[in-house]
Amino acid sequence: MEIPRTISNPVDGSTITFLKLPTETGGEYLQIEVTTMPHTGGPPMHYHPTATEQFEVQDGVLYVTVSGEEHVLSAGEKLVVPPGTPHTFRTEAEGSRVIGTVTPPGRFVEFLTSEYALMRAGKLGEGAEGDLLAIAPWIHEFRDVSRATGPINYLFAVLAPLGRVLGNPRIPAYPTEKDAVETKSSE
Structure with a gap:
């Protein structure tokens, strides 16, 4: 399967750029850059059974809800969500640019x-x-x-x-x- 380096979401205008694919990290992790527009609702509450997901904000503000607790992340801040932990994320008045790391990347x-x-x-x-x-x-x-x-x-x-x-x-x-x-x- 051919993987484009950047994929775009026509629904909310966000993009994902694959910075490091699992094939480039020996299968240890996936690293992406997610750029979102203002007032992006994000996914419904969900969890990853086996993967740890890390959010590191580069620009803007990202609202991440983890197990019912809201975290407001600004540029330079990061948050790690362990496997099996319910979470979601969104933006409000300003968009965001976030580096996401998923370990292990699985599929x-x-x-x-x-x-x-x-x-x-x-x-x-x-x-x-x-x-x-x-x-x-x-x-x-x-x-x-x-x-x-x-x-x-x-x-x-x-x-x-x-x-x-x-x-x-x-x-x-x-x-x-x-x-x-x-x-x-x-x-």
Whole structure:
């Protein structure tokens, strides 16, 4: 699978740049730069079963809620979220630029690129709103990477097979430059 160095989210204008891929760190970690716009809602409350996630703010302010406690991070500040810990993040009046480090990375790169692919296809919106039959196969596939908190995981498990029968992929492909060139030439 070809991994673009930067992926973009048309829903909220954020971008993720892959600074260090697991293939470049001996599989030890993934490092990304996330640039968000003001008033970005972020994902629903979730946790990573096996990964530690570190947020290090470079510019702006990031609001991170961890196990019900809100942390306000400014430039130069960092926060580490251990595996299995419910958390979410958002921005308010100003956007942010954050270096994120995920250890161990597992399938986090695939998870992020397929999440942004769903957004680009109009199937996933801010706060995980969208086409449940398109989202369910994806989120169920990546339950080893990220899980929503609460009983919605059971709904995803039930809807995932139906979503796949209806043609929704478990791992949506993020469009590459090659895809864009092929699309333009076929128009």
